[in-house]
Amino acid sequence: MAAKQKSVKTTRLIHLMLTIALVIGLTSYADAAGKVYKLGLSLAITGPTSDAGNPYAKGVEDYFRFVNDTKLLGEDKIECTIRDDQYQTDVTKRNFEDFLDQGIVFYLNYSTGSTLALKKDFDEVEMPVLPASFHAGNIEGSKYIFLPIASYSEQTILLAEYIVKNSNGAKPKVAMFIHPSAFGRGPVSDLEKAVAAGLNIEIVEVVEHGNDLDNTAMLQRLTSKGVQYVLCQTIQSPVATMLKDAARLGMTAKSFGEAGKITFLGAHYTGGNDLIDLAGNAAENFFWTTSYTVTSEPGPGTDAQLELAKRYGRDNKAANSHNYANGIMVAQVATEVIRRAKEKGLEINNKTLYDELNAMNGDKAYQPPTTVGAVTYSPTDRAGVDSLQIYSVQKGQFKKVGEPLTSEYMKKIK
Amino acid sequence: MSYFFQIVISGMVVGSIYALAALGLVLIYKSSRVANFAHGQIIASGAFITYALTVWAAIPIYISFVMSMVITFLLAWSVERIFLRRLIGEPIISVIMVTIGLASIIDGLIYLTPFGTKNFSFPTFLPPEPIAFSGVSISWTQLVGVIITIFLIGGFSWFFKKSTIGISMRAVSDDQFASMSVGISVPGVFGLAWAMAGLSAAAAGGIIGNITGLNFDTLHAFGIVVFPVVILGGLDSILGAVVAGIIMGLIQQFASGYIDGNWGLSGTGEVLPYIILLIILLIKPHGLFGIHEIERV
Numbered sequence: 277m278a279a280k281q282k283s284v285k286t287t288r289l290i291h292l293m294l295t296i297a298l299v300i301g302l303t304s305y306a307d308a309a310g311k312v313y314k315l316g317l318s319l320a321i322t323g324p325t326s327d328a329g330n331p332y333a334k335g336v337e338d339y340f341r342f343v344n345d346t347k348l349l350g351e352d353k354i355e356c357t358i359r360d361d362q363y364q365t366d367v368t369k370r371n372f373e374d375f376l377d378q379g380i381v382f383y384l385n386y387s388t389g390s391t392l393a394l395k396k397d398f399d400e401v402e403m404p405v406l407p408a409s410f411h412a413g414n415i416e417g418s419k420y421i422f423l424p425i426a427s428y429s430e431q432t433i434l435l436a437e438y439i440v441k442n443s444n445g446a447k448p449k450v451a452m453f454i455h456p457s458a459f460g461r462g463p464v465s466d467l468e469k470a471v472a473a474g475l476n477i478e479i480v481e482v483v484e485h486g487n488d489l490d491n492t493a494m495l496q497r498l499t500s501k502g503v504q505y506v507l508c509q510t511i512q513s514p515v516a517t518m519l520k521d522a523a524r525l526g527m528t529a530k531s532f533g534e535a536g537k538i539t540f541l542g543a544h545y546t547g548g549n550d551l552i553d554l555a556g557n558a559a560e561n562f563f564w565t566t567s568y569t570v571t572s573e574p575g576p577g578t579d580a581q582l583e584l585a586k587r588y589g590r591d592n593k594a595a596n597s598h599n600y601a602n603g604i605m606v607a608q609v610a611t612e613v614i615r616r617a618k619e620k621g622l623e624i625n626n627k628t629l630y631d632e633l634n635a636m637n638g639d640k641a642y643q644p645p646t647t648v649g650a651v652t653y654s655p656t657d658r659a660g661v662d663s664l665q666i667y668s669v670q671k672g673q674f675k676k677v678g679e680p681l682t683s684e685y686m687k688k689i690k
Numbered sequence: 691m692s693y694f695f696q697i698v699i700s701g702m703v704v705g706s707i708y709a710l711a712a713l714g715l716v717l718i719y720k721s722s723r724v725a726n727f728a729h730g731q732i733i734a735s736g737a738f739i740t741y742a743l744t745v746w747a748a749i750p751i752y753i754s755f756v757m758s759m760v761i762t763f764l765l766a767w768s769v770e771r772i773f774l775r776r777l778i779g780e781p782i783i784s785v786i787m788v789t790i791g792l793a794s795i796i797d798g799l800i801y802l803t804p805f806g807t808k809n810f811s812f813p814t815f816l817p818p819e820p821i822a823f824s825g826v827s828i829s830w831t832q833l834v835g836v837i838i839t840i841f842l843i844g845g846f847s848w849f850f851k852k853s854t855i856g857i858s859m860r861a862v863s864d865d866q867f868a869s870m871s872v873g874i875s876v877p878g879v880f881g882l883a884w885a886m887a888g889l890s891a892a893a894a895g896g897i898i899g900n901i902t903g904l905n906f907d908t909l910h911a912f913g914i915v916v917f918p919v920v921i922l923g924g925l926d927s928i929l930g931a932v933v934a935g936i937i938m939g940l941i942q943q944f945a946s947g948y949i950d951g952n953w954g955l956s957g958t959g960e961v962l963p964y965i966i967l968l969i970i971l972l973i974k975p976h977g978l979f980g981i982h983e984i985e986r987v
Binding site: 484 | 693699701703704810818820827829832901942943946957960
């Protein structure tokens with residue numbers, strides 16, 4: 277009986293030792309296989325603005341796949357969960373909370389509305405956030421939101437400065453054509469501040485558009501008031517309808533600032549290939565600004581963008597979208613801060629990544645291939661790429677107008 | 691003076707397109723007393739089918755426009771046959787809820803196609819130069835849109851007044867039990883009403899898509915944009931839809947041309963039609979041409 281009990285004890289001991297060995301073995305294997313850093317992205321893959329959100333999501337997804345496939349972070353991997361919120365803030369909030377439960381270390385958000393609504397949540401959990409919205413209000417009263425590029429306000433003011441520089445000393449009459457939301461209204465007060473600070477333009481009118489089938493009355497009204505330039509801060513579809521109406525009425529300037537005609541200009545989400553798809557020939561001579569490179573002006577950055585799209589089987593439309601470039605860029609910034617923190621031997625978490633973002637300046641500025649300038653952040657600067665490139669539609673393609681610029685008046689009104 | 695006349699022309703153009711877009715809602719309400727909340731999705735589907743036939747199947751746009759109306763006619767008829775026929779006799783609210791569900795299903799199906807998240811535009815098939823007369827201009831796209839609208843609305847009006855099937859549909863609208871007692875197939879009438887609504891929605895989608903470009907959000911929004919038109923005209927009146935559409939179009943354009951930008955006002959073209967709608971409904975609760983039914987107990 278005693279011999280039998282001894283045998284059972286020995287067997288149990290062997291089992292225990294084998295289990296411990298197995299656990300140690302698995303842990304070592306897991307270390308060798310690398311760590312997994314969790315990120316989250318909630319955006320409109322379907323629903324309103326999904327024409328921008330869809331290629332953006334593809335850009336993020338493809339770049340993180342590229343990071344993992346090519347072992348840019350060694351054996352470590354990035355796992356970014358991408359969820360469709362259909363442009364509904366309540367769904368975005370739910371997604372974000374779920375991402376927190378999953379243990380994300382970095383968050384990518386999308387719309388202006390949800391970024392403003394979740395601002396306090398981001399601060400509360402101290403989560404660094406890169407949204408697809410460049411609304412200047414996003415970073416007011418929040419330490420954790422970082423704009424990927426210059427704000428809509430800065431884009432609009434830069435376009436206004438460009439108007440002044442090219443208007444031969446006369447005071448240009450400008451109207452704003454904006455989306456009826458915080459996204460559209462954001463730059464209005466900043467442009468007014470720039471005018472108060474000495475920017476030599478007259479803002480004749482601010483027009484909030486609706487679902488317009490015909491903008492004739494509005495365009496006639498603006499012409500009767502002597503408006504020469506219309507600055508747009510909205511999405512492509514209403515701009516396209518307005519451009520078609522202006523072309524039909526013979527109001528579109530054939531060259532920048534042509535007397536008696538209207539020159540149309542717009543910020544990031546008004547332009548790109550989608551505008552040309554919607555407006556056709558009426559998009560000719562539309563002036564547009566963004567911090568991204570575009571594939572109609574080939575270079576190393578756009579080559580890399582097209583190569584990435586080809587590698588992961590994206591169609592031409594997505595591959596050539598500036599919102600695909602936008603998605604790639606935010607994924608690159610997130611990857612870069614992880615790489616830097618890892619290089620320093622720091623634990624990868626929301627706090628270290630936040631610190632790395634704030635240290636991204638001076639000789640540590642980061643130059644993604646798909647932007648026209650370097651990304652710089654600091655505790656007092658939370659707009660990434662400050663340079664903006666102006667493009668204009670020439671023969672159905674966006675072509676560069678001069679070199680990248682930075683806004684003079686944006687600095688004055690800050 | 692050309693400023694004024696240009697606004698009148700633009701208002702009439704916009705109004706007639708509103709009328710065409712509203713027609714489908716009226717046709718369904720007229721026969722079955724149901725407000726179809728999937729109407730915007732059907733408008734968008736018609737536009738996308740026209741585009742797919744024109745660009746992907748390389749069929750001339752004139753033919754693909756007609757084909758898309760036929761396809762949407764059949765699709766809308768199928769929708770009624772599969773989803774709604776079994777709801778005959780059920781409370782109207784149940785049917786309305788089904789149309790809301792239908793809108794979600796069509797949304798989901800469209801998001802599975804490139805049309806859900808990408809922008810397209812029809813190839814140019816009309817002269818790009820507008821027709822101008824004494825300083826007033828209208829684009830060929832708008833003119834053709836207005837002609838198609840007049841043709842379709844005229845055709846539907848004739849159909850309801852003169853044809854046997856049209857008179858049957860009006861009879862069903864008036865009294866379903868009495869209609870059945872004289873041998874009219876009420877389910878058949880409902881199916882036909884949906885099919886005709888699909889046809890008119892496809893036409894509206896093709897025209898709107900030519901004007902705004904093909905963007906799903908923009909297109910399906912017109913299903914809601916035209917609700918005030920239908921309410922103002924009287925839910926069951928084709929003539930009402932035409933008159934109310936033109937009133938709405940003119941109000942929008944005149945507000946935009948003469949009120950916006952003055953006295954610190956902006957966006958009145960969007961708001962004023964609703965204010966006038968409320969005022970008219972206070973005076974005529976059934977709309978301008980809606981039937982005021984008197985029930986004797």
